Amino acid sequence: xxxxxxxxxxxxxxxxxxxxxxxxxxxxxxxxxxxxxxxxxxxxxxxxxxxxxxxxxxxxxxxxxxxxxxxxxxxxxxxxxxxxxxxxxxxxxxxxxxxxxxxxxxxxxxxxxxxxxxxxxxxxxxxxxxxxxxxxxxxxxxxxxxxxxxxxxxxxxxxxxxxxxxxxxxxxxxxxxxxxxxxxxxxxxxxxxxxxxxxxxxxxxxxxxxxxxxxxxxxxxxxxxxxxxxxxxxxxxxxxxxxxxxxxxxxxxxxxxxxxxxxxxxxxxxxxxxxxxxxxxxxxxxxxxxxxxxxxxxxxxx
Amino acid sequence: xxxxxxxxxxxxxxxxxxxxxxxxxxxxxxxxxxxxxxxxxxxxxxxxxxxxxxxxxxxxxxxxxxxxxxxxxxxxxxxxxxxxxxxxxxxxxxxxxxxxxxxxxxxxxxxxxxxxxxxxxxxxxxxxxxxxxxxxxxxxxxxxxxxxxxxxxxxxxxxxxxxxxxxxxxxxxxxxxxxxxxxxxxxxxxxxxxxxxxxxxxxxxxxxxxxxxxxxxxxxxxxxxxxxxxxxxxxxxxxxxxxxxxxxxxxxxxxxxxxxxxxxxxxxxxxxxxxxxxxxxxxxxxxxxxxxxxxxxxxxxxxxxxxxxxxxxxxxxxxx
Numbered sequence: 001x002x003x004x005x006x007x008x009x010x011x012x013x014x015x016x017x018x019x020x021x022x023x024x025x026x027x028x029x030x031x032x033x034x035x036x037x038x039x040x041x042x043x044x045x046x047x048x049x050x051x052x053x054x055x056x057x058x059x060x061x062x063x064x065x066x067x068x069x070x071x072x073x074x075x076x077x078x079x080x081x082x083x084x085x086x087x088x089x090x091x092x093x094x095x096x097x098x099x100x101x102x103x104x105x106x107x108x109x110x111x112x113x114x115x116x117x118x119x120x121x122x123x124x125x126x127x128x129x130x131x132x133x134x135x136x137x138x139x140x141x142x143x144x145x146x147x148x149x150x151x152x153x154x155x156x157x158x159x160x161x162x163x164x165x166x167x168x169x170x171x172x173x174x175x176x177x178x179x180x181x182x183x184x185x186x187x188x189x190x191x192x193x194x195x196x197x198x199x200x201x202x203x204x205x206x207x208x209x210x211x212x213x214x215x216x217x218x219x220x221x222x223x224x225x226x227x228x229x230x231x232x233x234x235x236x237x238x239x240x241x242x243x244x245x246x247x248x249x250x251x252x253x254x255x256x257x258x259x260x261x262x263x264x265x266x267x268x269x270x271x272x273x274x275x276x277x278x279x280x281x282x283x284x285x286x287x288x289x290x291x292x293x294x295x296x297x298x299x300x301x302x
Numbered sequence: 303x304x305x306x307x308x309x310x311x312x313x314x315x316x317x318x319x320x321x322x323x324x325x326x327x328x329x330x331x332x333x334x335x336x337x338x339x340x341x342x343x344x345x346x347x348x349x350x351x352x353x354x355x356x357x358x359x360x361x362x363x364x365x366x367x368x369x370x371x372x373x374x375x376x377x378x379x380x381x382x383x384x385x386x387x388x389x390x391x392x393x394x395x396x397x398x399x400x401x402x403x404x405x406x407x408x409x410x411x412x413x414x415x416x417x418x419x420x421x422x423x424x425x426x427x428x429x430x431x432x433x434x435x436x437x438x439x440x441x442x443x444x445x446x447x448x449x450x451x452x453x454x455x456x457x458x459x460x461x462x463x464x465x466x467x468x469x470x471x472x473x474x475x476x477x478x479x480x481x482x483x484x485x486x487x488x489x490x491x492x493x494x495x496x497x498x499x500x501x502x503x504x505x506x507x508x509x510x511x512x513x514x515x516x517x518x519x520x521x522x523x524x525x526x527x528x529x530x531x532x533x534x535x536x537x538x539x540x541x542x543x544x545x546x547x548x549x550x551x552x553x554x555x556x557x558x559x560x561x562x563x564x565x566x567x568x569x570x571x572x573x574x575x576x577x578x579x580x581x582x583x584x585x586x587x588x589x590x591x592x593x594x595x596x597x598x599x600x601x602x603x604x605x606x607x608x609x610x611x612x613x614x615x616x617x618x619x620x621x622x
Contacts, residue, residue, distance in 0.1 A: 041506040042477055151375055178503070180374035180533065181574040209507060210577050249507040252536070252578050255599040260606055277577055281584030288590055288610060 001087060001168040001201050003030040003053055007062035010048055010225075014060060022048040024225045025062070030218070035195060035202040037216035037233075039209070041247035045225040046205045050171050053203065054088035055081045067168065086115070089167030093174045095158035096151065104130075104149075104157055105142035111165045129160035132198075133190045152183025159190065170194065171203040176211060191215065209251035213237065213275040221246050234274050253280060324365030325400075327494055327527050328386055328417075333359045333395035335381055335550075354393070355381040357550035365494060366525045368518065370538030373547035374572040379531045382547065383497050386529065387417035400494060415444075417495045418488030422503040424480040425472075427487065433475070434459060434468040437486045444491075458490040461524075462516060478509025482516065489520075495527040496520065502537065514540075535568065536576040539597040546571060562595040578602050 010023040023045045030036040038046045051057040052064045058073040065071070069084055092098070101107035108129055112122045127137045133156040135141070146157045155175075162170065175191070176184045194200040206212050212219060213233040221229040221236065223246040229236050237243065237254035249255065253275045260267050268287030273279040335356040356378045363369050373379040384390040385397050388404040399416050402409040421427070430436035438455040446454070459468050462482040464475075472480055481501060488496055498517060502510040514537060520526045530541065538544050544561045546554035548571050554561050562568070565579050578599070582592040590609065596602040 041508075178375075180572045181569070182374075182572045184574065207507065214577075244508070247506055247508055249511065252576060252599055253581060256578060256581075256602045259599050259603045263603055263607060265603070265606055265610055277580040277584050280581055281588060284581075284606075285585055285588040285590045288606065288613065 001067040002032045003067075003169065003201070003203070004065040005029070005049075005052070005062070006065070008049070008052065008059050008064060009061045010045075010052070010057060011060045012048075022225050026222075026225075026227045027062075028220055028227060028230060030201065030203060033195070033199050033201055034217040035191075035204065035215055037204045037206055037212040037219045038222065039206060039212055039219060039246075039248060040222035044222040044246070046222055047173060048225075049222065050090070050173060050203065050205055053169065053171050054090050055084045056090070086165060087167060088169045088171060089162040089165055091159055091162050091170065091172040091175065093177060094155075095162075096146075096154035099146040099154060099158055099161075102145060103143050104135075104146050107146050107157060108160045108164050111161055115165070125164045125166065126160075129164040130157075132163050132194060133157070133160045134186060135160065150183070152179050152186060155179065155183070155187065156190065159187070163194075167200070169201040169203065171205070173205045174207065175204060176206075176208065188215065209237070209249060210253070213251045213253065221248065223247060234272065237275060238271075251275060253277070324525075326362045327365040327367075327400055328361070328363040328529075329396075329398040330359050330361040330382075330385070331396040331398075333382075333385060333392045333397060335378075335385060335390060336393045353549065355550055356385070356392075358395070359547075359550070359552055361545065361552065363495075363527060363529065365527055366521070368521045368528045368530065368540075368542045370541035370544045371529055371531045371547065372533065372535065372538050372544055372573065374533055377547040378550040379533075379547050380499055381550075383419070383499050383529060383531050386495070386497055387419055388413050389419070415491050416493055417497060418491060418493040419497040419499065420481065420484045420488060420501055422500045424477075424484035427484050428472045428480060431471055432468075433464060433470055433472060433483055436472060436483060437468075437490050440487055440491050454490045454492070455486075458486040461489055461520070462486045476506075476509065478505050478512055481505060481509070481513055485516065485520075489526075493526070495529065497529045497531070499531040500533070501530070502532075502534075533573065534576070535562070535573060535579065536597045539595065539601065546573075558597075559593070559595045562597065565594055 005026055005028045008023055008026045012020045012022055026049065038049060040046045048057060052059065053066060055071055055076060058071065058076060063070060063072040066084055066088060069080065071084060099107050101110060105126055108126045109122050112125045130137045135153065135156055146154055149157065175187055179187065191202060195202060204215060216233055219230065219233050219236045220227060228246050229239060229242055237250040240250055240258055243250050257267055257270050261271065266287045268283055270280050270283035270287060273283045333356055334354050336354040359382060371379045371382060381390065385392060385404065388410045391404055397404040399413045402413050404413055428436055429439050434455055437458050438451050441451040441454055459465050462485050464479060464482055464486060467475060467479065472483055475483065502513050505513060517528055517530060518540060521528045530537065532538060539558050541558060544556065544558055545552055546561065553571065565575050565583060569575055576597050578597050579594065582594055582596055585592045592605050596605040
């Protein structure tokens, strides 16, 4: 499901003394089925932008078109917003703080029940959603309290609660913040799976540039409420000066390649490779060891 | 490193010389800590069914040392940090701060002057509405003469680079600046040791690098003992010593080079292996001998340069 943002501006407390322009003339397109990342420092407007994707905020000016549904302050009717929120799921930062029900089943079922779906359908959705986040679906587990789970599991229960609404687009604010390695990998695996199997469009808001480089197809960098940079990670993170001007740092892999180049090392194909260890290692090895290998061969011949 | 790395405002290279370490500042003797009731325990421990948060930790930290305390969520690292300035008292065993036993309540004032602490969220310890008042607060509360309060506060503000902001309100500062303000409040008391519990967790990328730089500067230039609690290997890469906790026990201890030599075993401790660590692994598999402790871009590029020089030399030597 595509998201098109056209000349979007958003002003908090419009007309009041503490008026604050959070977004200024932002235009961008997130195509269907991709994983987009929104990056920027605290206060750059990332969360404000994300909250427009399911109508939690409505544009002060400009518009947001989610899968053909036009969201502007003027055109939006309540039923319109309801449909929008069905299509776009939003997972806030530290979503486990929003768990509230006595059992895991009740917590995940809360959303679908609000849609007045039949009990049988609700149950199916709960099982499907827990399955999608790689948690058990047996009755013993369903009857447990979500508060007795580990941090990573609680976050996945919160994610399941959003997924039970069967959104076509999922926007996640800092999905891995505060999780340990294992829990982080589990969340990433869930997201990869949702994309591959369900074709869910993902929008990730993140501080973690490595995470962004790893997950995203396209990056949008905000600074001071304006869109400063966009493109695939390996292109965006090459523009070091512009990234720094946004208050950000390229991920360590991009920093390393750039620094190596500055130090006069031949980085060869690593310059254009995707920013993953798997892609960079052969490129770096080839550029470093090429002469050496060639020489070794000659050496044997003589 | 000869050239200034261009990517970061305040970059951190390898320590140029081993610091001279002093007497034992912190001494832990078989420390066990059990949270008194389930409701007081961090939620991560609930799942662990009330195993003790610390299960027998013995550790010495010398004056001037920079120790990184690593571990995943719930490994006991924050509990250990809180035992070091008597915020928590051991269930059994002993914690000594420069000879003061934390079990002795009459020593707590002295201990907390010697060991300061900052957390992820600086807002939890900012008490005043003006930067310089906030830094002076701890001194004023202890009844220091006014002239000394001003002088020390001023020096602390300068040390963290906030002198341009001393008349501003803390809420006008950025997250990184507020974290530096929290450090200044601690420094004003002229402690021997600073405990930083995940100090970069809520900071933006550039502020993270600056915070790390500030901690190392305070350590190198003022001899401040640093206990840096973190779950990130790359933040520990420049420490003098790394201590890894798992289930309330020390499971690894040594210099970054020693501890990072076996990244695979750190993975089994649920630590996140930085992407540069993974890149190093892939390169080693391809026969490129990057040391496993090259976990920052600067260290990694330095290693690449050494290798390139080595290859060039081999080629040159062979051509003769």
